Every structure is written in structure tokens, then in C-alpha cells.
Amino acid sequence: MTGSNSLRVSPIGDFSAELTVPGDKSISHRSAIIAGLSNGACHIRNYLPSEDCLNTLRAMESLGVNCDYLETNEHGPIEVIVHGRGMQLVPPSGPIDCGNSGTGMRLLAGVLAGQEFGCTLTGDESLSSRPMGRIMRPLERMGARIEGMGMNEGCAPLVFHGGLLEPIHYVMPMASAQVKSAILLAGLFAKGRTTVEQPAETRDHTERMLARFRVRTVRNGNEITIYGGQVPEAIDIDVPGDISSAAFWIVAAAAKRNSKLLIRNVGLNPTRTALLNVLLRMGARIKDTIRTSGEKEEPSGNLEVGGGTLSGTEIREDEIPNLIDEIPVLAVAGALAGGTMTIRNAAELRVKETDRIRAVVDNLRAMGADVTEHDDGMSVIGGNRLRGATLDCSGDHRIAMAFAIAGLFAEGETVIQNTKCIATSYPGFEGDLKRICDKQK
Ligand code: S3P
Numbered sequence: 001m002t003g004s005n006s007l008r009v010s011p012i013g014d015f016s017a018e019l020t021v022p023g024d025k026s027i028s029h030r031s032a033i034i035a036g037l038s039n040g041a042c043h044i045r046n047y048l049p050s051e052d053c054l055n056t057l058r059a060m061e062s063l064g065v066n067c068d069y070l071e072t073n074e075h076g077p078i079e080v081i082v083h084g085r086g087m088q089l090v091p092p093s094g095p096i097d098c099g100n101s102g103t104g105m106r107l108l109a110g111v112l113a114g115q116e117f118g119c120t121l122t123g124d125e126s127l128s129s130r131p132m133g134r135i136m137r138p139l140e141r142m143g144a145r146i147e148g149m150g151m152n153e154g155c156a157p158l159v160f161h162g163g164l165l166e167p168i169h170y171v172m173p174m175a176s177a178q179v180k181s182a183i184l185l186a187g188l189f190a191k192g193r194t195t196v197e198q199p200a201e202t203r204d205h206t207e208r209m210l211a212r213f214r215v216r217t218v219r220n221g222n223e224i225t226i227y228g229g230q231v232p233e234a235i236d237i238d239v240p241g242d243i244s245s246a247a248f249w250i251v252a253a254a255a256k257r258n259s260k261l262l263i264r265n266v267g268l269n270p271t272r273t274a275l276l277n278v279l280l281r282m283g284a285r286i287k288d289t290i291r292t293s294g295e296k297e298e299p300s301g302n303l304e305v306g307g308g309t310l311s312g313t314e315i316r317e318d319e320i321p322n323l324i325d326e327i328p329v330l331a332v333a334g335a336l337a338g339g340t341m342t343i344r345n346a347a348e349l350r351v352k353e354t355d356r357i358r359a360v361v362d363n364l365r366a367m368g369a370d371v372t373e374h375d376d377g378m379s380v381i382g383g384n385r386l387r388g389a390t391l392d393c394s395g396d397h398r399i400a401m402a403f404a405i406a407g408l409f410a411e412g413e414t415v416i417q418n419t420k421c422i423a424t425s426y427p428g429f430e431g432d433l434k435r436i437c438d439k440q441k
Contacts, residue, residue: 007400007416007430009407010437011388014258014307017439019432021246023048023078023239024267025425026177027298029103030209031082031237032057033111033185036065038084038213040234047239049076051424052101057082059098059108064090075427087188087231091117095157098123100353100395100424103178106135109158110182113144114165114189121158126353126395128156135182138170142186142194165190167228170197174348175321177202180224184210184217187226195225202321203271209237211296240267240300245426247275247326248401249436250305252408254284255336258441259307268299274322276303278315278330282337283308312339312382320346328402331360334380335369336409343377353421354394363391363403367410388412397421401429408437 028048033056035042047053054076061067064085071079089111098105098121105121109132112119122128133154136146145161148154167190172179180196184206187194200222207224210217213232218225246266253261268290276286285306290299312334315323320343323330327349334341349356361373366389370381388410393400400419407414422429 005418005420007404007419009404009414009416009433011410012408012437012440014256014441015253015436015439016260016441017436018262018264019249019435020264021241021266021432022050022426022428024242025050025053025244026103026203026205027209027239027267028053029056029101029107030181030205031239032060033107034209034213034232035082035084035234035237036060036063037087037111037188038232038234039086040084042082042084042234043236044080044082045236045238047078047080048242049073049078050427051099052104055097055099055101056104056108059096059104062092062096075423084232084234089115092119095120095122098127100124100127100421102127102130105132105156105158106178106182107185109135109139109146110185112160113139113142113146113186114163115160116162118162119160121156121160123156130155131351132156132158134174134176134179138168138179138183139186141168141170142166142190144186167192167194169195172196172198175200175202177206181206184224184226187228188215188230190228192228193225194228195223197223200318200321201271203269205269205298208296208298240298241265243267243272243275244325246303247329248405249432250275250279250286250303251329251333252405252436253305253307254279254282254286255307255310255333255409257307257309261305263303263305265300266303268301268303270299271322274319275326275330278313278319278323279333281313282310282333284310310337312337312341312380314342317345324348325398328356328360328398329405331364331378331380332402332406335364335367335382335384335386335406337382339382341380341382343379344374345376347376352396354396354399356396356399359394359396359399360402363399364406366391367406367414386410388414390415390417392417393419393421395421397424397426401426404433
């Protein structure tokens with residue numbers, strides 16, 4: 001199954017397995033940033049040691065935040081004490097590299113917009129082609145001075161010239177948790193009330209975490225207001241497992257008729273669980289047991305998944321922001337189901353780590369599936385037996401992992417090339433894949 005920079009996957013039968021997945025990526029980024037701004041030592045457990053989250057941790061260190069690495073696994077630190085600087089960051093000695101991470105760059109931009117000092121954020125080739133105008137526009141309205149130095153307008157490297165921020169009321173043109181979070185973090189550095197209005201519900205990890213750090217925010221429908229000038233009060237954080245990583249195994253178990261899967265301690269925040277609702281509609285058997293439930297807490301618990309005979313469904317517009325990262329693997333589920341799965345209103349997928357609509361359509365077709373591409377999504381007509389193929393994942397971690405799952409259901413061997421990118425969100429994926437394969441009945 002292993003290759004140096006490729007994954008070879010063979011078909012498997014029904015399996016029965018138990019698994020935990022690494023820490024949540026969105027929550028890990030936020031924990032490093034908000035803890036670093038807080039007024040003391042924050043003990044973070046189950047931090048995600050992926051490239052993306054390590055870059056964010058290093059970014060905070062380069063801004064003067066000290067970190068003690070209490071426990072490190074083969075991929076990186078998983079238990080860290082972050083010593084917050086009470087909102088007083090220091091100029092970094094050079095550009096800050098966000099690697100492949102849109103979340104890292106956009107959230108850090110919110111923090112850097114309001115500093116007295118200048119600073120530059122850089123990223124890899126994929127990140128340098130992704131739209132940053134969506135955060136530059138509101139931050140500039142607040143008074144930030146930011147230059148996009150990339151090849152295309154509004155693209156990284158982003159140069160911040162420092163400045164004083166004014167609060168704003170911003171109506172977001174797109175449903176994006178990253179944009180919302182950038183504005184809320186910048187709002188912490190502005191005097192007065194900053195309000196951001198989202199067109200639809202997006203993941204609410206920033207709001208929940210700020211509330212846990214006793215930062216006053218007010219939610220009124222889809223409007224969130226933050227009061228500037230507050231210093232987050234240090235707390236400890238337990239990061240639950242990432243449901244977006246669990247999604248790969250959930251789909252695998254749901255589509256293998258007599259399979260059973262138990263995933264322990266996974267995040268079950270309702271702004272992230274639309275995937276489960278869609279799979280239930282498709283005929284999967286899924287039971288969740290939420291163990292934490294306070295309003296500010298991140299809900300988490302166990303998930304039990306049983307295979308069924310899946311049938312296609314239409315993914316509703318309001319579900320899209322809450323399963324945007326799961327669409328590649330959901331499209332694979334569509335190819336394995338009877339009938340048609342329709343995904344529309346998902347044009348955002350074209351500006352992720354790669355154009356995910358293109359990449360999914362191309363790879364599903366290479367495996368023999370019947371797919372129609374739309375500007376804003378795709379229709380997958382299930383039922384064709386998938387064939388193993390040699391696939392390119394376009395340097396995109398979620399495409400690589402989604403097609404590893406497709407390979408479990410295909411005839412013959414599937415080879416996914418250039419899979420190093422998996423480390424951006426799920427170090428250990430290959431090991432977990434092997435574990436699942438070893439648990440065939
Ligand atoms: C994220 C938000 C989502 C998601 C990304 C992580 C976050 O992007 O795709 O992987 O942590 O805020 P949007 O900003 O488009 O919501």
C-alpha cells in the first residue's frame with residue numbers, strides 16, 4: 001500500500017473497526033492564535049500535528065509567543081503550552097510562511113491587520129493563487145494597509161504595513177468562516193463594536209472559542225458582534241478529533257454494506273455535521289453520542305456507522321458551507337450509490353487548495369463513473385462499477401484521501417500520485433487506511 005510519495009490502494013471487503021482521528025484542524029489553528037493572544041499559559045491537548053497547523057504555531061512563535069512542547073508524536077507536537085502575550089505581539093524577524101493553509105493565512109491576516117509593526121505572510125504555490133481580496137477588503141475598510149504582492153491581484157504574499165483599526169459593520173458576500181474569523185480577530189484590536197453578517201451559517205469555532213476565553217461577543221441571527229480592546233483570558237483546550245478527517249472512514253463504512261465503524265472522541269459541532277445528515281438521507285446507519293454540550297463547548301463524542309445500500313440525494317444549498325470540505329469524498333459516495341447525487345451552489349470548491357470540482361470530476365471519470373460538471377458543482381450518476389486507475393491529486397490533501405477511499409471500492413489497483421500533501425491535514429492517514437484494511441471481516 002505504501003509508496004514514497006504515492007498511495008497504492010486495493011479493494012477491500014466489509015470491515016469492522018474502531019478508530020480515533022487526529023485533532024480538528026479548524027480548532028487547532030484557532031487555539032494556537034487565540035491562546036497566543038491571551039493573558040497567560042494555555043494547555044492545548046490533541047493539537048493537530050499537520051503541516052498547516054504547525055505553520056500557524058510557528059507563526060505565533062515568530063510573533064513572540066513562547067510554546068512548550070509537552071508531547072510530540074512522529075508527526076509533530078500534540079500537547080503544547082502556549083504562553084499568551086496579552087495581545088502584545090512583537091515584530092517577526094522575517095516573512096511568516098503559511099505553507100498550504102488558507103485558514104492560517106486568513107486568520108493571521110486578521111491579527112496582523114491591527115499591529116503597529118509591518119509584516120509579510122507568504123504561502124506555497126497553491127496558497128499564492130487563492131483569493132485574499134475577500135479578507136483584504138473588509139480589513140482595509142477597518143483601516144489596515146495591506147498589499148497583495150502575488151502574480152494575480154489580491155493574492156499572497158500579503159504585506160501588512162501596520163495601522164490602527166476602526167470597527168465596522170461588514171456584510172460578507174460569501175459564506176466563509178475564514179473571512180468571518182479574520183474580521184472578528186481584527187475586531188479584537190479595534191476600539192468599539194465590530195459586526196460581521198454572514199449570508200448563511202458557517203462553522204462557529206471562532207465564536208465558541210472566543211466565548212470560552214471570556215471575550216464578549218454577541219450573536220443575533222447571522223450577525224456576530226465583537227467588542228474590541230478585550231484580552232482573552234487563558235484557558236486549557238482539548239481539541240476533539242476532526243470530523244472532516246473522520247469523513248473518509250465514515251463514507252467507507254457507510255458504503256460497505258455489512259461494515260461497522262466506531263470513531264471515538266470526534267468533533268460533532270452542528271455547523272460541521274451536515275455530512276452525517278446527507279449520508280443518513282442516502283441510507284447509511286449512523287448514531288452519534290454527544291458527550292459535551294455546554295453552549296461554548298465544542299460538542300464531541302462517538303460516532304457509530306453501519307453500512308447500507310446508498311442512494312443518491314440532492315445536497316441542499318444551506319448544507320453546502322457545513323460540508324464544503326467533505327464534498328470530494330461525498331461525491332465518491334455518490335458514485336457508489338444508486339441514482340443521482342446533485343451538488344450545486346458549491347463554486348467555492350473552485351478556489352480551495354485546487355479546483356476541487358475539476359479534480360473530482362476528472363478522477364471520478366478516470367475510474368469509470370458517470371459525472372456531469374457544473375459551474376458550481378456536479379451531478380454524479382451512481383451505479384457504474386469503479387475501475388482502479390492511476391490518479392493525480394493536484395497537490396490537494398482531500399482529493400488524495402477521497403480517491404484512496406474510492407480505491408477501496410474499485411476493481412483492481414488504484415494509485416494516487418504525489419500524496420505528500422496529505423500531511424497538511426491528516427498525518428497518519430496511511431496508517432489508519434492500513435488499520436481499516438487489516439480489519440476486514
Ligand atoms: C475553515 C473554513 C472553511 C473550510 C476550511 C477551514 C476554517 O473555509 O473550507 O477548510 O477553519 O475556518 P471557508 O472560509 O470557505 O468557510
